[in-house]
Amino acid sequence: MPKPVQNIIIAGAGGNVGLPILEECLKASLKVSVLTRPGSTSKFPDIVKVFTTDYSPASLALAFQGQDVVLSLLGLSAIGDQQYALIEAAVKAGVKRFFPSEFGLDTASAQVLAAVPPFRVRAELIDTIKAKQAAGSPMEYTAVVAGLFLDWGFFVGFLGLDVEQRTAELWDEGNVPFTATNLSVVARTVVKILTDAAAYEASRNAYIYTGSVTMTQTELLAATEKATDAKFAVTRIESQKLIAESSAKLAGGDFAAMLPLVQAVGFARFHGEALTDLRKYGLFNEKFGITDGSIEEMVATMLKHRFELPYVRYIAPTP
Ligand SMILES: NC(=O)c1ccc[n+]([C@@H]2O[C@H](COP(=O)([O-])OP(=O)(O)OC[C@H]3O[C@@H](n4cnc5c(N)ncnc54)[C@H](OP(=O)(O)O)[C@@H]3O)[C@@H](O)[C@H]2O)c1
Structure with missing residues (x-):
């Protein structure tokens, strides 16, 4: 079976979430490129194509040419402006699917956003993608909620x-x-979505929950x-x-x-309510055979x- 997508670019591939996901993408023989800032201390294997970016539209346009998927795994201090820049550039470049930097609490929950107001930006990013879809953009999203x-x-x-x-x-x-989710399960779940047509379909324009x-x-x-x-x-x-x-x-x-x-x-x-008991949503990794x-x-x-x-x-x- 052909993979649903081939070319993946990761922003933040040198971080806590980025490293295990990068490793798992490479194991699955996906064609992976990474985005990194000038002067960053992130290190990547030689097989990976590295694009240095200041998050300007021009530098992102170059990096996103021919990419099917943008995985944003940026750290907490970069979940606002930098991700808006990624979304704008991804839509313009015809990227098929965008994964925003979530990987934590259930930011689809109004109660969670009320408890941790800075996470409102995460919901606003999804709203931005939905608005672009309403205006004709075919770019989809998948938001991965992993609890702690x-x-x-x-x-x-x-x-x-x-x-x-x-x-x-x-x-x-x-x-x-x-x-709570181990990073290896987060990584295997993301790669399952990128390599398995049923998982890709089931996560289209959706929040998915792991544990x-x-x-x-x-x-x-x-x-x-x-x-x-x-x-x-x-x-x-x-x-x-x-x-x-x-x-x-x-x-x-x-x-x-x-x-x-x-x-x-x-x-x-x-x-x-126990807001981080994610079992009520049905755990996506378990549905696709990824367990601990x-x-x-x-x-x-x-x-x-x-x-x-x-x-x-x-x-x-x-x-
Ligand atoms: N569920 C949990 O318990 C939990 C725990 C930790 C994190 N998280 C979530 O997981 C996601 C990724 O977090 P992480 O801890 O993996 O990130 P991280 O290791 O702190 O950072 C990842 C990468 O983001 C880039 N970055 C950092 N600051 C930036 C800035 N100001 N501007 C542009 N790029 C910047 C850097 O890449 P370059 O240097 O290569 O440019 C860095 O290597 C976040 O959404 C975070 O909230 C969840």
Whole structure:
């Protein structure tokens, strides 16, 4: 069966999400090019064609010639202006499908956008693509919602555990279910869409939802204590207090306050709802046969292979 698309260009291919997706695209023999900024420290294998861009229309027009798909995997500080520039250039170049830099919370949810207002730009980007479609553009979109990253979050501490210090911060009772996805599952799912006609069709103009596991913080802590044979010291976060403080700081311009709000959408309830329990949507990766192990198996694997993982450069330079 021919692949639904052949030529892929990735913006942000050297990042946390970019590296595993780039690797998986190459394994699938897709023809991959990357976009990178002048002076960037990102490094790419020789087989990859590299386009340096200042995100000007001219530089993007050159890079997007003949591309079927633009994968935007840009970091959080670049999800606004740079992505509008990518969309404009992609439509002009006749790109078939655009993947915006999502890969996190469910930004199709009004409640999530109310809790983390800077993510409104993500919904606005989708609206921009829809407006272009209404004006005749055939460019489609796929927005990948992955909940929280499991492996990345486990080691950078975003899931509330500090494996080195044997400490844990649990939000309230630590009993809110949230969906988390390993980066390998994110990468395999994206490549499935690019290489399998049914997956390509099923993700046309859609938000798709991925998950390796849905669990509570308490369940993750129990699995980690078992795997490390250690008892972690637990502190409790009062969710309502931290949400109120962080929302006020964010409104006052402190962008860093966004991160606890992202955690809150994972670990706290909003009007009684667990907003990052993505099972209700049906997990796209599972529908297409991409699964992971149990929590216990995944925690054991993460602890065993931690220094081989691509994102280790962000967290632990020496074993
Ligand atoms: N679900 C989760 O738990 C979770 C965790 C982390 C990230 N995410 C999401 O995943 C997506 C990708 O994040 P990431 O952590 O992989 O990104 P990242 O590693 O921080 O950055 C990826 C790339 O973006 C480019 N970039 C960074 N700042 C830029 C700027 N100001 N202007 C233009 N390009 C810039 C850089 O590429 P060059 O240097 O090559 O130009 C960089 O290598 C984001 O949407 C983020 O919100 C989700």
